[in-house]
Amino acid sequence: TIVVASAEGADSLADCLAALRESCEGIDAEILAVDASPDRVAASICDFYPEARLLTMPEGTLVPLLWGAGLRQARGQVVAFTIGQCVVDRGWARAMLDGVEAGASGVGGRFDLRPGCNATVRATFYLRYSAWLATPSGSVREIAGDNAAYDHPSLKAVQRAQDVGFWEVDVHARFRELGKRLVLVDGATARFGGKFALGTMASRRFAH
Numbered sequence: 001t002i003v004v005a006s007a008e009g010a011d012s013l014a015d016c017l018a019a020l021r022e023s024c025e026g027i028d029a030e031i032l033a034v035d036a037s038p039d040r041v042a043a044s045i046c047d048f049y050p051e052a053r054l055l056t057m058p059e060g061t062l063v064p065l066l067w068g069a070g071l072r073q074a075r076g077q078v079v080a081f082t083i084g085q086c087v088v089d090r091g092w093a094r095a096m097l098d099g100v101e102a103g104a105s106g107v108g109g110r111f112d113l114r115p116g117c118n119a120t121v122r123a124t125f126y127l128r129y130s131a132w133l134a135t136p137s138g139s140v141r142e143i144a145g146d147n148a149a150y151d152h153p154s155l156k157a158v159q160r161a162q163d164v165g166f167w168e169v170d171v172h173a174r175f176r177e178l179g180k181r182l183v184l185v186d187g188a189t190a191r192f193g194g195k196f197a198l199g200t201m202a203s204r205r206f207a208h
């Protein structure tokens with residue numbers, strides 16, 4: 001199951017879903033697009049992607065709460081999370097699955113910028129993802145929830161009844177308490193881009 005949070009507008013959601021469909025060729029996968037964007041065009045976009053099921057949340061809902069809504073409906077043995085601004089590599093899904101099958105409870109990938117991004121998007125990219133630009137592959141303390149996959153039974157074991165959202169930092173802390181591994185893998189890069197205003201991003205980060 002891949003849970004895609006669409007919060008900042010759906011201008012890049014079509015590219016995101018197209019890349020996920022290509023990456024999941026030959027894999028039994030479901031895609032849950034959870035939309036809280038102001039333009040509400042995700043429904044028309046998802047019409048072109050029958051493998052994607054659309055869930056809607058109130059406008060302005062934070063990404064961890066969108067992920068949480070998707071997680072509650074996830075049926076896969078592995079659950080991955082991303083956002084509508086990320087476009088994954090073709091080998092992304094297989095790299096994530098291989099990491100979980102090798103024994104990791106959580107698997108993360110690296111990030112890159114999509115071409116043609118404006119200054120606000122570039123600044124947001126480095127603010128959010130600089131820690132994962134050059135980190136060596138292997139066991140790590142943290143992975144970014146925007147490009148991550150988890151063993152679903154392990155996730156269920158640490159998600160608490162009061163957790164309405166998926167807040168990866170809290171989940172990772174519980175994993176470490178149980179001696180479970182997080183790893184960063186090659187071949188699972190997500191490319192960040194899209195369009196959003198500085199004020200929108202700043203207010204969301206403050207609320208987050």
